[in-house]
Amino acid sequence: MxxxxxxxxxxxxxxxxxxxxxxxxxxxxxxxxxxxxxxxxxxxxxxxxxxxxxxxxxxxxxxxxxxxxxxxxxxxxxxxxxxxxxxxxxxxxxxxxxxxxxxxxxxxxxxxxxxxxxxxxxxxxxxxxxxxxxxxxxxxxxxxxxxxxxVLCTGHHAARAAQVGPGRTVAVVGDGAVGLCGVLAASRLGAERIIVLGRHTARTDLARRFGAVEVVPERGTEAVERVKELTGGHGAHAVLECVGTGAALRDALDMARPGGAVGYVGVPQDGDGVDARRFYRRNVTLAGGVAxxxxxxxxxxxxxxxxxxxxxxxxxxxxxxxxxxxxxxxxxxxxxxxxxxxx
Amino acid sequence: MxxxxxxxxxxxxxxxxxxxxxxxxxxxxxxxxxxxxxxxxxxxxxxxxxxxxxxxxxxxxxxxxxxxxxxxxxxxxxxxxxxxxxxxxxxxxxxxxxxxxxxxxxxxxxxxxxxxxxxxxxxxxxxxxxxxxxxxxxxxxxxxxxxxxxVLCTGHHAARAAQVGPGRTVAVVGDGAVGLCGVLAASRLGAERIIVLGRHTARTDLARRFGAVEVVPERGTEAVERVKELTGGHGAHAVLECVGTGAALRDALDMARPGGAVGYVGVPQDGDGVDARRFYRRNVTLAGGVAxxxxxxxxxxxxxxxxxxxxxxxxxxxxxxxxxxxxxxxxxxxxxxxxxxxx
Structure with a gap:
């Protein structure tokens, strides 16, 4: 064969x-x-x-x-x-x-x-x-x-791990297939508002079709600031990390609201570590992994x-x-x- | 005054x-x-x-x-x-x-x-x-x-964040006051079996009084191996990180069973990062922070x-x-x- x-x-x-x-x-x-x-x-x-x-x-x-x-x-x-x-x-x-x-x-x-x-x-x-x-x-x-x-189960896993539900604002880091499925899954789970982080118009347009209402093209600290601006200064309740780099994971952790959760499903690629001081004070939960x-x-x-x-x-x-x-x-x-x- | x-x-x-x-x-x-x-x-x-x-x-x-x-x-x-x-x-x-x-x-x-x-x-x-x-x-x-x-609320927070409950095997990293309170809190929450990691006999004796049944004096990979041995090779369902160093957090993550959770409450001291590849495959949840x-x-x-x-x-x-x-x-x-x- x-x-x-x-x-x-x-x-x-x-x-x-x-x-x-x-x-x-x-x-x-x-x-x-x-x-x-x-x-x-x-x-x-x-x-x-x-x-x-x-x-x-x-x-x-x-x-x-x-x-x-x-x-x-x-x-x-x-x-x-x-x-x-x-x-x-x-x-x-x-x-x-x-x-x-x-x-x-x-x-x-x-x-x-x-x-x-x-x-x-x-x-x-x-x-x-x-x-x-x-x-x-x-x-x-x-x-x-x-x-x-x-990809759809993986997006769903990110959304579940990030505790998406009614009344929760959701940020999705990544506009690849998993990120887009994360948008769709978050929408199905009743998210109040979905923000997608991405800069490829065809993909972010699809994210809108799947339920995202805001698109943030920035990355790094600018993206974190933008998400905070969009969420009353506090960050998103639920953040879906759908990229797999240390930088994306740090952004995801930084844009989570105190008491919020990051669902990480991007396959970690670079061994770039995350310092617990980044989220300790804010009680951010990091959950996810292989779906x-x-x-x-x-x-x-x-x-x-x-x-x-x-x-x-x-x-x-x-x-x-x-x-x-x-x-x-x-x-x-x-x-x-x-x-x-x-x- | x-x-x-x-x-x-x-x-x-x-x-x-x-x-x-x-x-x-x-x-x-x-x-x-x-x-x-x-x-x-x-x-x-x-x-x-x-x-x-x-x-x-x-x-x-x-x-x-x-x-x-x-x-x-x-x-x-x-x-x-x-x-x-x-x-x-x-x-x-x-x-x-x-x-x-x-x-x-x-x-x-x-x-x-x-x-x-x-x-x-x-x-x-x-x-x-x-x-x-x-x-x-x-x-x-x-x-x-x-x-x-x-300390008691902090130990309780570690136990809650690590999803301690009936039927769960618990490992507590650290035999300081918070670790001991973590043992007590885990016991109150119905943990099936509590392992404490520590090497100060007066403290580990107190841990036994508070509900621990096993004491592991090793640290690092030896401690991880010992906890795995004690848990059928898979690790503990719930791990309470009550120290606050990168090394302790890595040990805690490594000794968690697939699908398990680490409750981290030790105030992070050294900025020593944790690589997500450490827990991605095992779906380990990291939750906790300031109680x-x-x-x-x-x-x-x-x-x-x-x-x-x-x-x-x-x-x-x-x-x-x-x-x-x-x-x-x-x-x-x-x-x-x-x-x-x-x-």
């Missing part, structure tokens, strides 16, 4: 790879119908050292179950399924606690496993990992559902299917498998916000 | 200072009957640059109201009152939200104000600040109540009066006003855990 492989920074190629096949009785093989390129893939695209073996790519996909191992009971051949960005057994103590991303028997896609940016994927722990979908692969709502594999997508997806799916939670507009380009290298390039050059792949 | 004044690191003197008197109609004057020296006073005692004007000291006290300003309605002459470590108006939006330590019209004791380590104190915003107590100054429960002015003592004190007072929440054993030395300089020395040299002052 064919799949996207990254051999180093800026070097993605579509290659012939071993066919996905059942290896353990808890596996399933899923034929991918829809996948995506993630902003987090771009970090690696920007700095991966050359590796002649290459690494497989893609952790967001929807597809059709082609085969199942002997112990798989919750999905069967022909089912349309969503895979979240980590696989998990659904049974360990962390899965039972609603934290499948910390599953004791789970992991990320890629590495020695298949990735979603390919024709098919061997899915470990299929019973715990795959979410059956009540739809056909050609349903027009599939892109909206695909967002649940990562428990497999736990959130079933909770959010009904609203996605009903159209109430529709992030599909983040996909502004669609490519076939051969178009994946160009898709990376377009996202890295900010010509595309998020690329949908139809292998 | 006389009060303790600090003129630089290691230099505390009892001096004649201007009498406390009503300055604004919202003031009260309180004659101090009981005060304390705080671990946070020791940071300044260790590093304050020489200052010939000196600074007034003490932010934990109980006393008798001597006089009230024209607008004060909630206390009157003769009332026995508790003052928390910050004063607050009780009416602003933050006070109403349960965060009196962020009061828009409040502040810390000392500076241009009186401190509790003296004969009397002008109390600004007396209606918001002072908590009337149903007891006489010679009631034997006064030391237990005095702990509510800071809202004026909000917690009325909630905890009934349990203190009933003897269910008795931190009085943290006071292991009592001095008069003239003994305050020696009290600082004893605490700095770890000969005393916490000094009670009877001016």
């Amino acid at each position: 064919r799949a996207a492989v990254m051999f180093g920074a800026g070097d993605v190629q579509v290659k012939e790879v071993p066919d996905a096949r059942i290896d353990r009785p808890t596996d399933a093989v899923v034929r991918v119908t829809h996948a995506a390129i993630c902003g987090s893939d771009l970090w690696r695209y920007g700095k991966m050292p050359p590796n002649p073996d290459g690494v497989r790519l893609g952790h967001e996909f929807i597809g059709v179950v082609e085969e199942t191992g002997a112990e798989v009971t919750s999905v069967r051949r022909g089912d349309v399924v969503l895979a979240p960005f980590k696989w998990s057994d659904g049974r360990c103590e962390f899965c039972r606690d609603g934290l499948p991303n910390s599953c004791l028997n789970g992991g990320f896609w890629g590495g020695e496993l298949d990735g979603g940016q390919g024709e098919a994927v061997r899915v470990p722990q299929a019973d715990g990992t795959l979410l059956p979908l009540p739809m056909e692969p050609d349903d027009p709502r599939v892109p909206a559902v695909l967002a649940l594999s990562d 428990p997508a497999r736990a959130y997806a079933p909770e959010l799916l009904p609203d996605v299917l009903s159209g109430r939670l529709d992030a599909s507009a983040i996909f502004d380009r669609t490519v076939g498998l051969d178009g994946v290298p160009d898709g990376y390039k377009a996202m890295a050059e900010r010509e595309a916000l998020k690329v949908l792949i139809r292998p | 006389r009060a303790a004044v600090m003129f630089g690191a290691g230099d505390v003197q009892v001096k004649e200072v201007p009498d406390a008197r009503i300055d604004r109609p919202t003031d009260a004057v309180v004659r101090v009957t009981h005060a304390a020296i705080c671990g946070s006073d020791l940071w300044r005692y260790g590093k304050m640059p020489p200052n010939p004007d000196g600074v007034r000291l003490g932010h934990e006290f109980i006393g008798v109201v001597e006089e009230t300003g024209a607008e004060v309605t909630s206390v009157r002459r003769g009332d026995v009152v508790l003052a928390p470590f910050k004063w607050s108006d009780g009416r602003c939006e933050f006070c109403r939200d349960g965060l009196p330590n962020s009061c828009l019209n409040g502040g810390f004791w000392g500076g241009e104000l009186d401190g509790g380590q003296g004969e009397a104190v002008r109390v600004p915003q007396a209606d918001g600040t002072l908590l009337p107590l149903p007891m006489e100054p010679d009631d034997p429960r006064v030391p237990a109540v005095l702990a509510l002015s800071d 809202p003592a004026r909000a917690y004190a009325p909630e905890l007072l009934p349990d203190v009066l009933s003897g269910r929440l008795d931190a009085s054993a943290i006071f292991d030395r009592t001095v008069g006003l003239d003994g305050v300089p020696d009290g600082y020395k004893a605490m700095a040299e770890r000969e005393a855990l916490k000094v009670l002052i009877r001016p």
